Amino acid sequence: MTSTAATISGAVRRATDAAPIFAVEQLPPAQHFIGGQFRPGAGSETQPLENPATGEIICEVAQGVAEDADAAIAAAVAAKEAWGRTLPKQRSEILLAIADRLAENAGELARLEALNTGKPMMVAEDDINGSIDTFRFMAGAARSTTSIAAGEYAEDHLSVILREPLGVIGVVTPWNYPLLMAAWKIAPILAAGNTIVLKPSEQTPLTTLKFAELTADLLPAGVFNVVTGLGPVIGQRLAEHPQVDMIALTGSVNSGRAVARAAAETVKRVHLELGGKxxxxxxxxxxxxxxxxxxxxxxxxxxxxxxxxxxxxxxxxxxxxxxxxxxxxxxxxxxxxxxxxxxxxxxxxxxxxxxxxxxxxxxxxxxxxxxxxxxxxxxxxxxxxxxxxxxxxxxxxxxxxxxxxxxxxxxxxxxxxxxxxxxxxxxxxxxxxxxxxxxxxxxxxxxxxxxxxxxxxxxxxxxxxxNEMPWAGFKGSGYGRDLSAYALDDYSRTKHVMHNKAR
Structure with a gap:
């Protein structure tokens, strides 16, 4: 389709420096990240990534198939029990280490985000700083969750509320804030003790893959996995898979509807942050x-x-x-x-x-x-x-x-x-x-x-x-909370244990 909207001349400032914004040799592996390592996909197709500021092709990334999603889910299932039993203090320390690693590589991440999305550097840098702060906030929130006080609410019975991880969470992130929206999901999901299989937008996966590369030594194998590919293939598989305990998506209303429909078959939890006006x-x-x-x-x-x-x-x-x-x-x-x-x-x-x-x-x-x-x-x-x-x-x-x-x-x-x-x-x-x-x-x-x-x-x-305040929508904008301690509620479950203490 060609639009008839008017063309306005002379307003785009073009780069005068011939040096590339990001060196090709610094690009992350264009593969899936499963079980703590990069690996090629089960299929042979790839997705070209375009620099929207110039129209030039940056590289090609593996276009996953359902078997790749299944492999990542299996890795996340294998890792979930051990990760779920770590202490909040241990998870907090890892989240802080992730934040430090991102801060050490902030300039590189901002340039990579700008390359893949066309963002001005001031926007890309703000995204990276926001991602770092998200991990730091969630590191603290992981150690300070609250719930109803233990006590005797029925005669001779002591009630205790346990907060438990959900298990394996599938995540689908958008192209407009690739690393920041990933951080909004990854940080609270890990803080609550869950494992992750994440599908980034097929248009902007580079900073998510770079995140996996930078943090591979900080997280146990299988706790965090990335599968690149299309929503109707990888997103659909995450939403319908019986071993995925929750699907969390930031995206369009149509994408949200598709995910919710697929998730309904296994009655899994759904977290949707959709559009706005x-x-x-x-x-x-x-x-x-x-x-x-x-x-x-x-x-x-x-x-x-x-x-x-x-x-x-x-x-x-x-x-x-x-x-x-x-x-x-x-x-x-x-x-x-x-x-x-x-x-x-x-x-x-x-x-x-x-x-x-x-x-x-x-x-x-x-x-x-x-x-x-x-x-x-x-x-x-x-x-x-x-x-x-x-x-x-x-x-x-x-x-x-x-x-x-x-x-x-x-x-x-x-x-x-x-x-x-x-x-x-x-x-x-x-x-x-x-x-x-x-x-x-x-x-x-x-x-x-x-x-x-x-x-x-x-x-x-x-x-x-x-980061201390929740971000969530009503009506067609979805449900579920990003940011704040409320996000930990979304990515965990409460269990009531009642003890008969009569003597």
Whole structure:
């Protein structure tokens, strides 16, 4: 498909240094990591990996088959009893050692992430730092879990609550934050005493494979396994396999549905972190400059390929024109370019040609429906899959661009008249991952936040995360918690043991 969206010239900063961002000899083995070592797959097919900033092929990675998933599951099953019986202190020390190993190799990991995804270095470096902190937080959380106090709740009987690992957990991670989303899963799963078989996105497996290479000597064989390949093959096998005790996925709503259907056959637990369409409800008393400045990052970080991105502005009609002008000024100053084009590059390309064309098709449809591009609105010239940072205004009620997840550098602006109207429209989308409220009225901020149907609601801020706090969605955005001590609850089970102590 070729989009008819306009091409906008002269906005992508290109690299001037001929030196590669990552040396070929430093790439991780392009194989599966099973039972503590890299090994070729049972099949012969490979998947080419493309640098989306240039369109060049980086390397080819093994495309796994069901037999590869089965081998990894067998390794995880063999390792689960011994790992599950380790003390929290021991698991904590290993997680801290992993964090240290990642920190020692942070620069290399950031460059590899930028190569595979096209991310600007500032985004890739933030991802790696976040991954490191995730392991450090979970190392502490592993040693401080709490539950109902042991006690006598029935006469002459002492009740004790045990927290146990689930066993083998299958993990499917997305292409937008390859190592960070893997860390969000790996750290709490290991902290709770489980073993893992992880399928990274077929488009962006390199930092996950590098993680396996860097940490191979820190984890017992079989505790952490990676199988590369396609979702309908490897993800499906993990979801349906009877020896996988839980399947955890970060991805699209359609991927979540497929995993949940497959998992239902064995009645295994499912953890889903899916899409979003986060509204920003901006009232007439808000600090409009602060809101526009915040949205410059919150709407366009990682090129808008972010499930919690602020993508849908609902602004009071009395200040809409002023806010839109401020937003266009902010977004218009974003630096778009290749990862090696400078430390100040803020926005890179779409992840692939297919996704690039999908986002452009959304822009075509939006403008055909009557929306107007106050900024951007099309592709950027030259190699790679770059789309201009876009602000859409005059968005008709119910337009697809304001209802569906575009997953690109596109923010829509709509107006409202009353608070009830704003809340109704903010909640009308099928997603419920994140939202934000902008107002100087403290009482209004508490009330409106409580009425927004989203797992995370910011007040006078957007897209600020902390490992201590949970990240989870409502409605079509899935269920299950990432981050925080609550994640340990998701990846463990509680057992009640009651002792008769009558004498």
């Amino acid at each position: 986060a509204p920003l409800v901006i009232f007439d008393d808000a600090d409009l400059s602060a809101a526009a400045e915040s949205l410059r990052a919150a709407g366009y970080w990682n090129s808008g390929q972010e499930c919690g991105a602020g993508t849908r502005v609902l602004v009071h009609e009395s200040v809409a024109e002023q806010f839109t002008q401020l937003l266009v000024e902010q977004v218009g100053s974003l630096v778009v370019g290749e990862p090696t084009a400078g430390a100040d590059v803020e926005m890179g390309p779409m992840i692939s040609k297919a996704h690039y064309e999908r986002v452009l098709a959304h822009l075509d449809r939006a403008q055909a429906d009557g929306a107007k591009a106050a900024l951007g609105g099309g592709a950027l010239e030259g190699p790679g899959y770059f789309i201009a940072p876009t602000v859409l205004v005059d968005v008709p009620a119910g337009a697809a661009c304001a209802q569906e997840e575009i997953f690109g550098p596109v923010v829509t602006v709509e107006t409202f008249s009353t608070e009830d109207e704003a809340l109704t429209r903010a909640n009308e989308v099928p997603y419920g991952l994140a939202a934000s409220v902008w107002t100087r009225d403290a009482q209004r901020s508490h009330d409106v936040a409580s009425r927004l149907d989203a797992g995370t609601v910011w007040v006078n801020s957007h897209l600020v995360l902390a």
